[in-house]
Amino acid sequence: MTTTATAPKAGKAPKAPKAPSSDRSRAENRLAFKLVAPAIALMLLVTAFPMLRALYLSLFSYSLTSPDDREFVGLANYATALSDGLFWRDTGNTVMIMIVTVIFELVIGFAFAMVMHKVIFARGVIRTSILIPYGVITVVSGFAWQFAFSNTNGFVNSWLPFVGDDFNWFAERNSSLIAIMASEIWKTTPFMSLLLLAGLAQVSEDMLEAAKVDGATWWQRLYKVILPNMRAAIMVAVLFRALDAYRIFDNIFVMTAGANGTESISFLTYRQVIEQFQLGIGSALSVLLFLSVLVVAFVIVKLFKVNLADARQEG
């Protein structure tokens, strides 16, 4: 990354001489604000403003079924949520799904990227097909996999040798979660592999050739040359996919509707707010969900030392 970091800046170089002219730079500043303002306003209207409102509502006992009984309860909603086993069970599910799916996606996605990097013949066909899972609606993917795993109308049981033909995947928690994760992994691996492919393209062929000449084995070349050189791409892909997986909702809604303890934290929040109209406790859960995403992002960034500016090449 560092070698290419300067390239995009080249386009900006001619700007430097303009800096001293304060009139001009002030006009530029004003124009920039005008151009950026609508987008920023809209993004904040639908995120920051409702989030603040959630923060406020979370301090009340407030149900839409009896809106007049709204009552200030301080942090009681948070105490209720955090002392409830459901919250921790669902957070556990979510974290588990996130870790397992991201690991599978990373490994399979990397293998796919390696193949796509090598393939010359039929490149267009491969790239077109890899985009199809990405384009398929998550709900449709959920249906496809739910029916595939179904013991009355699916094919998975008859194809898998170690599963009985009438095994019901959706009768208990672990097998339900496997089905949910299968759908999630199927749909998002292609996206991962495209990000990794872009990173792979940045690994210098000369360096690989040199390693080969020096007698490095395939594994050595992978671990010592390829992976370290596409670190930034891997980290960005992991960060994006992990945070996306943490929001998992569609697949669970379609495939199990949270039955048998397969709820995610997003699903719990949705259920409180939309199905049970509990805006007070639901808002507290919303705030907790938001905070937990921040924690996850922070942990990943710190753990893997992701430098987003490096990947984005922005100062």
Next chain:
Amino acid sequence: MKTDVKSRIGTAIGCALILIWCLLPVAWIISLSFKSQEAVTVGSPGFFPSKGGGAGWQNYQDVLADDQFRRAIFNSIGISLIATLLSVILATLAAYAIARLEFSGKKFVLTTALVIAMFPVVSLVGPLFDMWRTFGIYDTWPGLIIPYMSFTLPLAIWTLSAFFREIPWEMEQAAQVDGATSWQAFRKVIVPLAAPGVFTAAILTFFFAWNDFVFGISLTSTENARPIPAALSFFVGADPFNRPASLLAAGAVVATVPIVVLVLFFQRKIVAGLTAGAVKG
């Protein structure tokens, strides 16, 4: 020589695996959509419709004859197109400023976009549900268009600013030397050059809007604005274990067709757009 052959065989096997991975579930849902509803009720395990268990085009005819389903397709197309159009316009303005102008809030804009791209959408559903009812846009098109715009803006801004950095800006300066203002240079010189990038951002934005489920089920209550993913999930009531599988599969195939068509035509642009923001070389 030997390793060369080996690696070529490996690549070929890899390609086959990728194709199976990508196309098998799609083939499955298409195959399912041709199973007859009677066969599915009794139970018809296996990948292909059993003998006598095929339905021909019957499921497709049924699903397209369904008013709620037709209405949902109409909603999805309308809402996604409007959201895409507006989002891309706003994102183009913002991305131009980010790629081209020096201003003090640049970092703030980029950080905001990044945070919003990763925002847990479900956490907004409660307050938005409440707000939209107060504003009277609950269960309407604008009620979905507005959140779709906000959540596609980061992706669009991201993609577009990456594209805009590749544009030969000397041409803009040439225009300015000839007496054009910043705004004129933007409108007359840069917009035509930027069109391909804008188009890519539009496709990705459309994908997002078409795929959305959380807002679709939370901010609608009738077929007035319910988009297709939500309509599919509500197709037969609440029992998730007893759905008319083949009919749903037909609906799912219909909902997927527009996306597949876009992918087939614009594969190159989509790949460029998806990776432009994340890993720039």
